[in-house]
Amino acid sequence: MRPLFHPALEDIKPDAILYALSDPERVAIFAKLAGTACGGTCSALADLGDRVIPKSSLSNHFKVLRESGLIRSERQGVEMRNQTRCAELDERFPGLVRAILTAYGQLPEQMKTG
Amino acid sequence: MRPLFHPALEDIKPDAILYALSDPERVAIFAKLAGTACGGTCSALADLGDRVIPKSSLSNHFKVLRESGLIRSERQGVEMRNQTRCAELDERFPGLVRAILTAYGQLPEQMKTG
DNA sequence: TCAACAGTTCCGAATTTCTGAACTACGGAA
DNA sequence: TTCCGTAGTTCAGAAATTCGGAACTGTTGA
Numbered sequence: 001m002r003p004l005f006h007p008a009l010e011d012i013k014p015d016a017i018l019y020a021l022s023d024p025e026r027v028a029i030f031a032k033l034a035g036t037a038c039g040g041t042c043s044a045l046a047d048l049g050d051r052v053i054p055k056s057s058l059s060n061h062f063k064v065l066r067e068s069g070l071i072r073s074e075r076q077g078v079e080m081r082n083q084t085r086c087a088e089l090d091e092r093f094p095g096l097v098r099a100i101l102t103a104y105g106q107l108p109e110q111m112k113t114g
Numbered sequence: 115m116r117p118l119f120h121p122a123l124e125d126i127k128p129d130a131i132l133y134a135l136s137d138p139e140r141v142a143i144f145a146k147l148a149g150t151a152c153g154g155t156c157s158a159l160a161d162l163g164d165r166v167i168p169k170s171s172l173s174n175h176f177k178v179l180r181e182s183g184l185i186r187s188e189r190q191g192v193e194m195r196n197q198t199r200c201a202e203l204d205e206r207f208p209g210l211v212r213a214i215l216t217a218y219g220q221l222p223e224q225m226k227t228g
Numbered sequence: 229t230c231a232a233c234a235g236t237t238c239c240g241a242a243t244t245t246c247t248g249a250a251c252t253a254c255g256g257a258a
Numbered sequence: 259t260t261c262c263g264t265a266g267t268t269c270a271g272a273a274a275t276t277c278g279g280a281a282c283t284g285t286t287g288a
Contacts, residue, residue: 063236
């Protein structure tokens with residue numbers, strides 16, 4: 001398995017962010033992660049209620065989120081911990097992530113204050 | 115030629131907005147329109163400096179922008195006047211368009227105040 | 229060493245995007 | 259009215275992207 005690529009903050013491109021978050025499934029995943037203190041695993045996020053995302057698709061969603069700079073993934077034993085890069089992102093693109101999650105009606109409680 | 119479709123404000127979907135603005139060419143077009151008081155025509159926006167967009171591609175970009183709810187197009191004689199729906203959009207998705215244009219470094223002067 | 233599990237990679241099918249060429253719509257000139 | 263020029267749309271096929279099942283890799287525990 002190749003090492004996971006994470007762009008440096010200054011290499012994060014807005015088009016990649018928007019593309020990643022133009023898919024409702026990825027937004028749902030990202031919003032759940034943003035509402036989780038410790039990182040969430042892939043499989044814990046596969047169930048969307050109305051449909052279970054196939055794991056190859058899930059893996060791809062995580063790759064898109066990771067390579068756009070939205071999340072950071074780290075192997076922890078047998079599973080992967082994923083967490084958002086919201087704080088960093090807000091520094092580089094002020095208000096962007098918040099406005100997007102708000103538009104989708106998926107801003108998690110934790111992000112409502114501040 | 116089919117009549118042009120414009121979604122009603124309440125039918126505008128954030129995923130369509132983000133998708134439309136995940137393409138740097140469309141962002142450039144949209145930003146130029148947002149910085150133009152009277153509506154801009156297709157051909158006036160084709161030149162990106164480093165490349166001239168083929169007109170079938172341009173027409174498609176306008177269609178994507180229009181059907182996502184970002185712009186309104188109206189035939190005026192032989193040409194098409196296009197204008198953004200920024201005011202409406204800001205009502206429905208507060209801060210979204212501004213945050214996106216800012217992230218791209220393309221917020222026009224007109225939108226900097228207010 | 230083996231089994232179970234989390235997640236990734238591969239690869240073919242389906243979908244989407246791109247763009248040159250043909251076409252439609254409108255306005256002006258004769 | 260007819261013809262011409264301009265603005266933009268639609269069509270069609272090639273190229274690129276996305277999707278997801280099956281096979282694979284890496285890790286832990288027995």
